[in-house]
Amino acid sequence: MSIRTDHPPGVIIHPLGPVPASILQHLAISVQDRCQISCLVGESMENPGYAQDPEREQYSCKRILQQLHRCCTPHSWQVLAVTEIDLFVPILKYVFGAAQMEGRCAVISLHRLRPQFYGDEEDEQLLLERLVKTALHELGHSLGLTHCRRRTCVMYSSTRIDDTDAKMADFCPTCRELFRWRLQGTG
Ligand SMILES: [Zn+2]
Numbered sequence: 395m396s397i398r399t400d401h402p403p404g405v406i407i408h409p410l411g412p413v414p415a416s417i418l419q420h421l422a423i424s425v426q427d428r429c430q431i432s433c434l435v436g437e438s439m440e441n442p443g444y445a446q447d448p449e450r451e452q453y454s455c456k457r458i459l460q461q462l463h464r465c466c467t468p469h470s471w472q473v474l475a476v477t478e479i480d481l482f483v484p485i486l487k488y489v490f491g492a493a494q495m496e497g498r499c500a501v502i503s504l505h506r507l508r509p510q511f512y513g514d515e516e517d518e519q520l521l522l523e524r525l526v527k528t529a530l531h532e533l534g535h536s537l538g539l540t541h542c543r544r545r546t547c548v549m550y551s552s553t554r555i556d557d558t559d560a561k562m563a564d565f566c567p568t569c570r571e572l573f574r575w576r577l578q579g580t581g
Pocket residue numbers: 531535541551552
């Protein structure tokens with residue numbers, strides 16, 4: 395499936411710091427395919443040094459989301475930033491991603507999605523699956539979806555990478571219906 399260009403993009407993916415182009419392209423096509431919304435890879439953004447917490451050696455999702463808010467255009471309902479840096483929110487040790495609930499911006503990190511992080515061998519396919527699941531999850535939050543109790547639904551909360559691996563890269567029927575319904579409301 396190729397990227398549709400016949401109408402304005404619904405999601406723009408921005409690399410935040412260096413991210414391999416092939417990964418971003420795969421993500422754009424997967425999101426477009428699974429959500430039936432157009433998705434483009436946008437401009438690179440600088441590594442968010444402004445969001446770094448020196449004590450935690452991690453980056454604050456809140457500060458990144460505030461900054462991303464400025465990138466929203468009238469033609470996109472969602473800005474999705476992808477980064478290699480390790481993300482946190484104050485109450486958690488780390489997060490795979492974060493979104494503004496019913497907002498326009500989300501950020502996801504490859505840092506803890508890479509098998510190497512857990513001492514496993516590099517596995518591009520596994521990394522891409524984890525990335526797509528994380529992106530769909532955060533897009534769901536952006537449309538106001540909350541966590542789902544079904545372990546295989548992509549809206550199930552991932553507190554560990556095993557949770558992510560146990561999910562489908564798709565919504566359960568209930569969450570999918572809600573996703574579609576909310577999506578129509580944004581058009
Ligand atoms: Zn969540």
